Amino acid sequence: MKPQPRETIPAPTVRRLSLYLSLLEGMKAGPPQSISSRELGAQLKLTDAQVRKDFAHFGASGRPGVGYEVRDLVQRIRRTLGVDRPWNVVLVGVGNLGRALLSYDGFAARSLKIVAVFDADAARIGKTVRGHLVRAMDELESVVRTHGVKLAILAVSPASAQEAADQVVHVGVRGILNFSSTTLHAPGVAVQPVDLSAQLEQLAFQINAAAFAREEAAR
Amino acid sequence: MKPQPRETIPAPTVRRLSLYLSLLEGMKAGPPQSISSRELGAQLKLTDAQVRKDFAHFGASGRPGVGYEVRDLVQRIRRTLGVDRPWNVVLVGVGNLGRALLSYDGFAARSLKIVAVFDADAARIGKTVRGHLVRAMDELESVVRTHGVKLAILAVSPASAQEAADQVVHVGVRGILNFSSTTLHAPGVAVQPVDLSAQLEQLAFQINAAAFAREEAAR
Numbered sequence: 001m002k003p004q005p006r007e008t009i010p011a012p013t014v015r016r017l018s019l020y021l022s023l024l025e026g027m028k029a030g031p032p033q034s035i036s037s038r039e040l041g042a043q044l045k046l047t048d049a050q051v052r053k054d055f056a057h058f059g060a061s062g063r064p065g066v067g068y069e070v071r072d073l074v075q076r077i078r079r080t081l082g083v084d085r086p087w088n089v090v091l092v093g094v095g096n097l098g099r100a101l102l103s104y105d106g107f108a109a110r111s112l113k114i115v116a117v118f119d120a121d122a123a124r125i126g127k128t129v130r131g132h133l134v135r136a137m138d139e140l141e142s143v144v145r146t147h148g149v150k151l152a153i154l155a156v157s158p159a160s161a162q163e164a165a166d167q168v169v170h171v172g173v174r175g176i177l178n179f180s181s182t183t184l185h186a187p188g189v190a191v192q193p194v195d196l197s198a199q200l201e202q203l204a205f206q207i208n209a210a211a212f213a214r215e216e217a218a219r
Numbered sequence: 220m221k222p223q224p225r226e227t228i229p230a231p232t233v234r235r236l237s238l239y240l241s242l243l244e245g246m247k248a249g250p251p252q253s254i255s256s257r258e259l260g261a262q263l264k265l266t267d268a269q270v271r272k273d274f275a276h277f278g279a280s281g282r283p284g285v286g287y288e289v290r291d292l293v294q295r296i297r298r299t300l301g302v303d304r305p306w307n308v309v310l311v312g313v314g315n316l317g318r319a320l321l322s323y324d325g326f327a328a329r330s331l332k333i334v335a336v337f338d339a340d341a342a343r344i345g346k347t348v349r350g351h352l353v354r355a356m357d358e359l360e361s362v363v364r365t366h367g368v369k370l371a372i373l374a375v376s377p378a379s380a381q382e383a384a385d386q387v388v389h390v391g392v393r394g395i396l397n398f399s400s401t402t403l404h405a406p407g408v409a410v411q412p413v414d415l416s417a418q419l420e421q422l423a424f425q426i427n428a429a430a431f432a433r434e435e436a437a438r
Contacts, residue, residue, distance in 0.1 A: 015417075018414070019417070021417075022417060026377060026400060081420045082424050083423050099319065106414075107415070175425060177415070183241075190425035190429070194413065194415065197241075198238070198240075198241060200396055200411075201237045201240070205299070206394060210393065
């Protein structure tokens with residue numbers, strides 16, 4: 001099967017690719033040589049048909065009775081996502097969340113390297129945080145150019161988020177992981193919001209709805 | 220319009236409710252008295268028809284030419300999500316990410332209160348982190364019962380995540396915000412995964428796809 005051009009792969013499939021990758025790379029005893037769509041699906045609560053359809057998007061086809069060759073599958077998923085080569089990333093904001101992100105080892109495992117950290121607060125500039133020199137925002141452009149940075153993590157306050165976004169986009173960043181609960185205006189740039197409060201709200205809703213359904217059923 | 224029972228509101232609508240709430244509560248100069256579906260939609264890149272449809276689920280209807288009364292709207296959204304009253308939350312894991320979450324002020328703004336923190340590491344137990352005494356896991360049950368805790372945040376390593384999940388579910392927690400990149404097995408419990416690496420991968424994909432589309436267009 002021929003791989004499809006990237007831009008025609010549907011967004012839900014792209015999201016599942018990260019799940020497959022996480023599962024395959026996270027296998028404790030190391031991944032097996034081969035794995036079936038059924039085994040993969042069972043672990044991620046997907047049908048095997050869905051798994052096969054997802055993999056067909058990038059031209060992977062399993063062998064009947066054997067399944068997919070895992071090493072090949074991981075390589076294809078990484079290539080499709082674009083994480084088969086390293087990405088240099090900048091972090092803007094070294095408050096508590098920013099510091100935590102610098103210690104987070106999940107990024108490096110996926111070839112994402114934080115090459116420089118920035119803050120607008122003069123009291124933080126010039127200090128070293130988790131081995132990174134905190135730089136002033138006016139160094140952003142040269143760092144982004146030198147390291148070919150396309151991705152930025154914004155861990156700033158909601159009030160500063162739009163300004164920080166404007167600055168990183170202005171110097172050529174094409175994707176933003178936004179930890180402030182602000183909706184950013186950044187035309188033509190990919191933005192992934194990470195709103196932790198919103199995610200807790202979603203849980204609150206689900207818990208209430210489940211409790212309500214149980215009460216109804218008990219009547 | 221009559222509000223619908225909670226469990227019949229579609230998941231995408233529930234996710235948008237958090238966005239509306241974040242927007243309305245985050246307005247700098249304080250929210251206006253009333254707002255139209257068009258204004259709200261414009262800020263969140265939704266059609267005004269979509270906004271009206273979402274709000275009809277919980278019985279809010281705007282006045283023609285005026286829009287929605289904002290205070291009423293915020294109350295209805297909070298009530299629908301279940302965050303019109305405080306939720307007590309426990310945090311498991313006080314590594315770097317856990318510490319950051321303790322300093323994160325976004326939870327309190329949404330009535331989510333971290334009442335106790337736990338860790339399995341004996342070296343951390345008994346210490347005070349950001350004003351919280353770090354407790355041993357065997358205190359989990361009494362804390363959860365005393366404070367009526369239904370929600371837990373897991374900020375533990377992937378290898379410890381399933382065990383921590385089993386422990387919080389066993390003592391009655393109904394929802395988990397999971398920061399490890401592990402897929403948790405927790406039947407009947409609401410789980411929200413927060414996989415930061417996966418979100419950066421999604422950005423990498425989008426940046427590549429956009430670059431590819433530009434190259435194609437330039438041919």
